[in-house]
């Protein structure tokens with residue numbers, strides 16, 4: 001069993017790097033962390049050096065990453081994944097440098113989502129300088145697609161320390177790796193990809209202020225504002241460039257009594273199972289998994 005300690009970052013390929021960065025900063029409110037690297041932009045939401053990296057090239061998610069405790073834990077994880085039959089690649093020093101981590105290994109999950117495990121993710125001590133005052137406090141969670149959500153849960157809960165917090169029938173499983181209700185979610189989708197990235201905001205007012213702001217800018221609102229009965233969070237999903245769905249949310253539940261929590265089962269066909277405020281619901285748009293020619297493994 002490999003212990004994931006946190007989510008680390010998402011790497012996403014974009015054909016128009018400037019547009020993607022402008023949206024992430026001026027619309028979403030992330031910080032663009034400057035560097036001398038060409039063709040890569042790092043976006044920051046919290047103490048992590050970055051939680052989103054845009055890589056100039058073909059559009060599509062490149063990888064979603066999680067942290068493990070240290071270099072020893074990473075080496076053990078590499079061995080364990082190989083024992084379980086996964087083809088694991090170990091990143092070079094340059095791979096680790098551009099990710100601002102001590103070391104990185106990668107592999108494809110059974111559904112074709114490329115995952116990376118990292119140790120020693122770099123923190124920045126200086127305060128975040130948001131591109132806009134959207135109230136973001138933290139990279140909250142990431143959500144992947146898989147054709148069989150129960151299988152995905154089986155994979156993540158037996159290979160890793162992920163636990164189901166709640167189920168939405170066979171449409172979604174929300175999983176925790178610490179006290180936060182979910183840092184990883186899997187939604188049912190025919191193809192691998194990134195369903196959305198979530199950012200927590202400081203106040204309920206931020207969700208609504210951001211909603212008005214996004215509408216004024218003509219940004220496509222995919223769902224919300226509403227309240228999820230699972231985490232209890234007030235949410236807003238919207239579409240960024242190149243098919244990347246962002247979510248703001250406020251008020252996510254923390255599961256502090258691990259022994260007492262029992263996952264709940266919601267029927268996606270029942271009204272209110274996704275939005276307690278009974279607004280229109282739809283699955284967020286997924287950014288497909290990118291597997292360019294020549295990319296390992």
Ligand SMILES: O=C/C=C/C(C(=O)O)=C(/O)C(=O)O
Pocket residue numbers: 143168172174185198228229230231232233235247249274
């Ligand atoms: O469709 C249900 C989504 C639930 C939640 C939640 O409870 O907060 C999410 O954030 C999500 O997985 O997107």
Ligand SMILES: [Fe+2]
Pocket residue numbers: 141143185196198247
């Ligand atoms: Fe979400």
